[in-house]
Amino acid sequence: MTDITFAVLGTGGIGRRTLEVSQHTDGLVPVAACDRNGIAVDHDGLDVDELLEATEGNIAGDGRGETGSSDAATDGGVAASSGVKQTGDDAGIVASAQGEPTETPIDDVIAESDAIDAVLIALPNLEHDFIPRVADRFVEADYSGVLVDVLKRSRVIGMLDEREEAFEDAGITFVCGAGATPGFLTGTAALAAQSFVEVQEVDIWWGVGLKSGYEDNRGTVREDIAHLDGYDIETARSLSETEIEEIIDEHDGVLEFQDMEHADDVLLERAGVCDADDVTVGGVLDVRSDEKPTTTTVSVTGTTFDGETATNTFQLDDDTSMAANVNGPALGYMKAGVMRHRVGDDGVYGPTELLPRF
Numbered sequence: 001m002t003d004i005t006f007a008v009l010g011t012g013g014i015g016r017r018t019l020e021v022s023q024h025t026d027g028l029v030p031v032a033a034c035d036r037n038g039i040a041v042d043h044d045g046l047d048v049d050e051l052l053e054a055t056e057g058n059i060a061g062d063g064r065g066e067t068g069s070s071d072a073a074t075d076g077g078v079a080a081s082s083g084v085k086q087t088g089d090d091a092g093i094v095a096s097a098q099g100e101p102t103e104t105p106i107d108d109v110i111a112e113s114d115a116i117d118a119v120l121i122a123l124p125n126l127e128h129d130f131i132p133r134v135a136d137r138f139v140e141a142d143y144s145g146v147l148v149d150v151l152k153r154s155r156v157i158g159m160l161d162e163r164e165e166a167f168e169d170a171g172i173t174f175v176c177g178a179g180a181t182p183g184f185l186t187g188t189a190a191l192a193a194q195s196f197v198e199v200q201e202v203d204i205w206w207g208v209g210l211k212s213g214y215e216d217n218r219g220t221v222r223e224d225i226a227h228l229d230g231y232d233i234e235t236a237r238s239l240s241e242t243e244i245e246e247i248i249d250e251h252d253g254v255l256e257f258q259d260m261e262h263a264d265d266v267l268l269e270r271a272g273v274c275d276a277d278d279v280t281v282g283g284v285l286d287v288r289s290d291e292k293p294t295t296t297t298v299s300v301t302g303t304t305f306d307g308e309t310a311t312n313t314f315q316l317d318d319d320t321s322m323a324a325n326v327n328g329p330a331l332g333y334m335k336a337g338v339m340r341h342r343v344g345d346d347g348v349y350g351p352t353e354l355l356p357r358f
């Protein structure tokens with residue numbers, strides 16, 4: 001397989017860590033990255049170490065600046081740069097020697113996209129049609145290549161499916177839900193289901209310790225808070241950083257989530273494994289420790305051809321971090337998507353339909 005050039009939209013936790021993981025992965029060349037204030041492009045390969053250093057403590061990268069909204073990146077930057085290089089917490093990519101200020105970061109990536117095999121959309125999806133709307137812009141620009149997202153919400157999958165024909169016409173292979181859950185864990189559920197002729201239940205239970213990764217993952221924590229009792233996407237979006245800290249304090253730093261709206265359900269139904277209603281996703285997030293508060297486990301209960309009812313389980317080691325379990329698969333699925341695209345298989349793929357490449 002020839003090298004894959006890729007771009008990252010967003011330099012929050014996922015964008016930055018994906019760039020970092022790519023440095024340890026054969027065949028991937030990061031050539032562009034953007035946040036809401038700036039863009040960095042080098043078709044020979046970005047200097048990832050420099051970019052990561054410059055975007056450390058980055059507010060511009062994950063949409064936090066506007067009460068968690070990520071529209072700034074799509075609309076061209078509400079808090080766009082004045083054209084002068086900034087430094088400090090809100091500077092983001094423009095603080096990097098490779099970065100240039102822009103008011104139209106996504107359009108600027110699209111302008112380079114002839115030479116980009118794949119684009120990872122690493123932006124929080126607090127407005128649920130946000131990622132589909134970003135994809136529309138690539139369709140409108142006649143981008144032919146791979147789009148990968150790490151979206152979480154079930155309802156977004158249908159919005160992408162509605163666009164399948166447009167993706168095929170443009171020549172886009174869209175790999176959706178390619179993080180940990182949905183993503184890696186959905187894929188393992190589909191494999192674990194192979195022992196059975198009928199699946200009764202899939203239970204995904206994750207544990208994340210996020211003390212040192214907390215700053216980098218504020219966007220994800222905000223998305224998770226939307227799943228707590230008494231909150232939804234809108235209320236979570238409008239929380240200030242102080243209010244989020246208060247919620248975390250009320251829970252002594254450990255947030256437990258039951259019955260999350262995660263797209264594992266519709267993706268497993270789409271794969272014919274079971275009904276979406278038979279899938280549950282929940283987990284525990286400890287933002288004050290790096291230890292996982294619980295072992296990440298996928299349990300698939302079903303009936304075998306010879307009448308046994310049993311539960312196959314798959315566990316992640318407590319020592320693999322969320323960063324490893326989200327960004328490794330995102331890149332593995334990206335590689336698999338590029339293989340599909342290169343043989344002309346465009347459209348929308350979920351994590352059960354592709355085996356991520358190592």
Ligand code: IKT
Pocket residue numbers: 179180181182183206207208220221224292296316320321322323325326
């Ligand atoms: C995600 O980003 O895929 C979802 C997050 C949970 C990740 C689970 C990782 C499990 C592990 O590392 O053991 C969360 C719901 N934001």
